[in-house]
Amino acid sequence: MNLIVGLGNPGAEYASTRHNVGFMLTEAIRTAHGLPSWSKKSNGVVSKGRIGGEDIILLQPQTYMNLSGPCVQAVAAFFKVAPAQMLVVHDELDLPLAALRTKVGGSDAGHNGLKSITQALGTPEYPRLRIGIGRPVHKTQVSDYVLEPFSAAETPPIADVLTALAAAMPQLALHPKETLAKLAKPT
Numbered sequence: 001m002n003l004i005v006g007l008g009n010p011g012a013e014y015a016s017t018r019h020n021v022g023f024m025l026t027e028a029i030r031t032a033h034g035l036p037s038w039s040k041k042s043n044g045v046v047s048k049g050r051i052g053g054e055d056i057i058l059l060q061p062q063t064y065m066n067l068s069g070p071c072v073q074a075v076a077a078f079f080k081v082a083p084a085q086m087l088v089v090h091d092e093l094d095l096p097l098a099a100l101r102t103k104v105g106g107s108d109a110g111h112n113g114l115k116s117i118t119q120a121l122g123t124p125e126y127p128r129l130r131i132g133i134g135r136p137v138h139k140t141q142v143s144d145y146v147l148e149p150f151s152a153a154e155t156p157p158i159a160d161v162l163t164a165l166a167a168a169m170p171q172l173a174l175h176p177k178e179t180l181a182k183l184a185k186p187t
Contacts, residue, residue, distance in 0.1 A: 003057045003079065003086040004029065005072055007113040009147075010062045018133040019065060019146040021158065022089040025131070026058045028166040042074035052170030057081070066112040069120030076121070083126035088117060091146060095132025098157040100165075102180045103128050129180065131161065 008014065008023030015023075029035070030047045035058065038045035044061040057079055061071035076086060084104075090113055095101055105125040108114035118124045136145040150158055164183060165172070171179040 003081040005059045005088045007065050007090040009064050016149040017147050019091055021091045021131045023060050025089050025162050028162045029169050032166040043071040068113045069116030072117050073120035083121050087127045089129045091133045092130035093135050097132055097134045098161040099132035100183055101130045
């Protein structure tokens, strides 16, 4: 994998929300491995460097999540990265908090960020890392829930999984399937 796309929404008001867990991971990777500061590229920000002997490009689209696809497609085309060489990181309502799952291709399961990327790339066949945010326990609308910050109780498990993923980047860069399988513990 060469391109890691963290999905989220730009702006300080969204920084710590559940929907921004992809942004949180790409920032954790950038910081943990001393990659360069973010620079603007095709309606997004990128940081490019080497991790574990591999060239890695981190991307945070700076459009709202539902419009991420054109940015992802433009950056992938610029760096000549095929869909199979990218990893799209996003929040997942249907997984318990901090649980991890990986998959390649398939449905967007109602995730509008994935829908936009699939449409722009012309294929759903790209690797995905789903980070569980759980479902709302009260009668909160899903659209409101994903745009709320993690609670005080939710923050430590999310921080722990992001730290573990960032630390695993050298292995993840060299052996993505095997490393993600080890990190994606059964729940």
